[in-house]
Amino acid sequence: MNVTYFDRAIETASREELTRHQTARMQTLLSEVLASNPFYGKKLRDAGLTDAREFKSAADIARLPFTRKQELVDDQDAHPPFGANLTYPIEKYIRLHQTSGTTGKPLRWLDTRESWDWWARCWGAVYHGAGIGAHDRIFFAFSFGPFIGFWAAWAGSEKVGALAISGGAQDSYQRLRNLIDLNATALCCTPSYALHLAEIAAKEKIDLRAAGVRRIVVAGEPGGSIPGTKARIEEAWGAKLTDHTGATEVGAHGFTCVAERGVHLNEGEFVIEVIDPHTGKPADEGELVITNLDRLGSPVIRYRTGDQVRLNRATCDCGRTFARMDGGIIGRIDQMLIVRGINIFPSAIEAIVREHPEVQEFAVVLDRVEEMDELEIQVEVAGANPQSVIDAIARDASHRLGLRVGVKLATPETLPRFELKARRFTDKRKKQ
Numbered sequence: 293m294n295v296t297y298f299d300r301a302i303e304t305a306s307r308e309e310l311t312r313h314q315t316a317r318m319q320t321l322l323s324e325v326l327a328s329n330p331f332y333g334k335k336l337r338d339a340g341l342t343d344a345r346e347f348k349s350a351a352d353i354a355r356l357p358f359t360r361k362q363e364l365v366d367d368q369d370a371h372p373p374f375g376a377n378l379t380y381p382i383e384k385y386i387r388l389h390q391t392s393g394t395t396g397k398p399l400r401w402l403d404t405r406e407s408w409d410w411w412a413r414c415w416g417a418v419y420h421g422a423g424i425g426a427h428d429r430i431f432f433a434f435s436f437g438p439f440i441g442f443w444a445a446w447a448g449s450e451k452v453g454a455l456a457i458s459g460g461a462q463d464s465y466q467r468l469r470n471l472i473d474l475n476a477t478a479l480c481c482t483p484s485y486a487l488h489l490a491e492i493a494a495k496e497k498i499d500l501r502a503a504g505v506r507r508i509v510v511a512g513e514p515g516g517s518i519p520g521t522k523a524r525i526e527e528a529w530g531a532k533l534t535d536h537t538g539a540t541e542v543g544a545h546g547f548t549c550v551a552e553r554g555v556h557l558n559e560g561e562f563v564i565e566v567i568d569p570h571t572g573k574p575a576d577e578g579e580l581v582i583t584n585l586d587r588l589g590s591p592v593i594r595y596r597t598g599d600q601v602r603l604n605r606a607t608c609d610c611g612r613t614f615a616r617m618d619g620g621i622i623g624r625i626d627q628m629l630i631v632r633g634i635n636i637f638p639s640a641i642e643a644i645v646r647e648h649p650e651v652q653e654f655a656v657v658l659d660r661v662e663e664m665d666e667l668e669i670q671v672e673v674a675g676a677n678p679q680s681v682i683d684a685i686a687r688d689a690s691h692r693l694g695l696r697v698g699v700k701l702a703t704p705e706t707l708p709r710f711e712l713k714a715r716r717f718t719d720k721r722k723k724q
Contacts, residue, residue, distance in 0.1 A: 293550055295610045298413070298420040299450070302560035303612045303683055305705050307605075310613065312352045314563050317585040318353075319344045324379050325589045331367055331377035332593060335359070353563060358572065358581065359595045364541065365397050389440035391540040392512075392713060395590060401440065401540050404589035408447065410561070411587075412442075414544035415448020417558050421472040421547040422507050422534035422612075424478050426453030431476035431505075433459040433467050433485060434711055440540045441511060445480050448544070464492045471503065478507040483515030483525060484714040490528035491652060491709075501720055511536040512713045514639040516548070517620025520646030527649075535620050537599075541592055543584045546617065547690030551609040554616035561585055564615055565594070566603045577602040579625055580617075598625050600637065629658060629719070631665045634694055638717050641669065644688050650675045651685075651708040663669070668698040672707055 297303045302313065312463040322344035339357045341347070345354075368375035378385070383427040385402040392534065403411065419425065430449045436443050449456040457474055459467045468489060471479065479486065486508055493500045508531050515521035516535030525533050535555050537546030545562050546555040557564045565581040567574060580599040584591055605615045623637030630636075638656070645654045652672040659666050671691065674680045682699045689697035702710070708715075 293610065294423060295550060296420045296425060297612075299560060303614060305560075305613060307613065308678070310559050312531065313560065314585065315347070315349055318347050318563065320578055321583075321585060321588060321591060321593075322347055324595075325591060329377065329379040329591075331375065332591065333591075334650055350563070352608065353565065353583070353594065356594050357551045359592055361399070361541070361596075361598070364592075366397055368400060372432045377590055378402065379591070380404060387443075388438070389443065389540055390438045392439050392536070399541055402590050403587070407587045407589045411444045411543065412447040412451040414538075414558060414561055415444055416451040416546040417453045417560075418445075418509065418534070418536050418544055419448055419454065421549045421556065422478075422532075424452065424454060424507050424509070425549055427505070428453040428477045429457060429475060430478040430480060431467070431474070432460055432529050433455045433471070433479060433489065435482040436460045439685070439712070441538065441544075442480075444538075444544060445509070460551070464489055465496060467571075468493055468496070468498055471505070472498070475504055477504055478509065479505050479529075479531070480509045480511075482512040482710065482714065483510045483521055483713060484513060484710045485712075486510060486525045486529070486533075486715040487521075488709045488711075493528075500528055505529055505531045507532055507534060509536055514621050514623065515642060517617075518639055518646060520643055520648075524646055524649060527719060537621055539597065542582050542597065543587060543594055545582060545584075546620075548620075549608060549610040549612060553608050554604055554618045555608075555620045556608065556612055556614045556616050559614045560587070560669075564603075565597075566601060569596075580621070599623075600628075625697045627717075629667075629717075631658065631667050631693075632695055636667075636693055640693065641689070641724055642716075644692060645669065645685060647686055647688070648681050650678070650681045652704070653702075653709065654716060655702070655707050656717045657720065658718065665721065666697070666698065668700055670700050670702045670707065672702045672704050674704075 384404050387403040387408050390398045390400045390471045445457050510516040514678050522533050535548045538544040546557050548555055563583040566578050569579040580597045580601045583593050602615040604618045607613050623639045636672050650673050657668045678701055686699045
């Protein structure tokens with residue numbers, strides 16, 4: 293196993309060393325925001341913290357208040373256009389990005405030059421975790437809008453010395469041609485778009501496995517850690533897939549290493565907690581809570597991400613001591629589906645569907661019929677016997693989800709394809 297590190301000393305540090313590192317960085321962060329950040333200065337003082345020196349160990353994180361996304365939305369509404377979570381004068385900020393808006397109103401986010409370099413370092417850990425470095429050519433298969441992930445991934449490629457190739461202002465076929473013609477060795481996109489590009493390649497008789505791409509970094513959806521989705525992408529491209537997790541307001545916090553034992557959480561740059569979402573108490577499985585340590589210009593402290601995760605603190609085969617998320621992000625807590633009293637994450641449905649390689653694309657519709665919840669999976673199927681695939685998915689879903697699921701054959705190429713985060717789930721019950 294050929295393991296590369298971005299910062300070997302911190303990535304393989306003992307728990308005691310990591311704790312000392314995080315405590316020192318937390319003191320610096322708290323000192324800065326208490327002095328001049330209106331949003332967090334007030335939150336921290338209201339919680340009884342008036343001096344950064346009062347933060348003396350990792351256990352003191354529990355003294356600090358949680359931050360919820362709605363607080364940040366309300367703050368930007370009250371102090372437009374950027375809110376009060378700014379530690380420095382506006383002239384010090386050089387980058388403006390915003391969230392994708394998948395789970396609500398988009399947030400605008402500013403970064404200083406120092407914070408932007410921090411973003412690049414975080415992505416450096418993602419790339420080196422995947423074994424991507426100066427010898428690689430990375431193709432970015434997306435349009436460069438205000439969403440931060442694409443820009444930060446680009447900055448990270450420069451940090452590790454790789455050649456960055458933009459796929460902006462190109463359709464899917466043009467991206468495939470450029471990727472091949474320019475001898476790209478790595479690809480960045482969403483899992484859904486990696487599958488869509490493979491679909492286009494098959495139609496155009498392009499042999500992706502001969503294209504030379506050896507690593508694919510995916511983000512934006514849980515598919516990178518869903519075995520069926522991961523296997524489908526790797527088979528189509530002849531490349532290894534790396535899952536990455538992050539958020540505009542938080543940073544690039546997670547990555548898969550070459551050992552493929554879950555998604556590492558970058559504890560050199562973040563304080564990681566997992567809590568019971570109902571009680572707020574520490575838990576091994578629950579909601580991921582993150583504090584970024586070096587984004588001093590616009591930080592988040594004890595930010596409740598809304599992501600359901602299962603934590604593993606055992607040392608990885610790659611030698612990293614960072615905690616890992618087994619199975620990546622299981623799902624969004626606020627997007628968990630409750631169907632006839634059964635809790636179902638959308639990723640559980642995708643895991644079932646993607647085990648059937650004949651399925652080209654799928655969508656899920658939830659409805660209420662005669663006061664009964666009904667879950668229907670719509671699938672596009674390739675091959676001579678689509679009914680057998682439909683029957684198999686229905687059996688698998690019934691067995692693994694614990695309820696009867698309708699599976700319907702969709703006309704080829706009628707279900708939507710996605711470049712950014714896929715939106716395959718429609719809950720019509722909310723409209724009734």
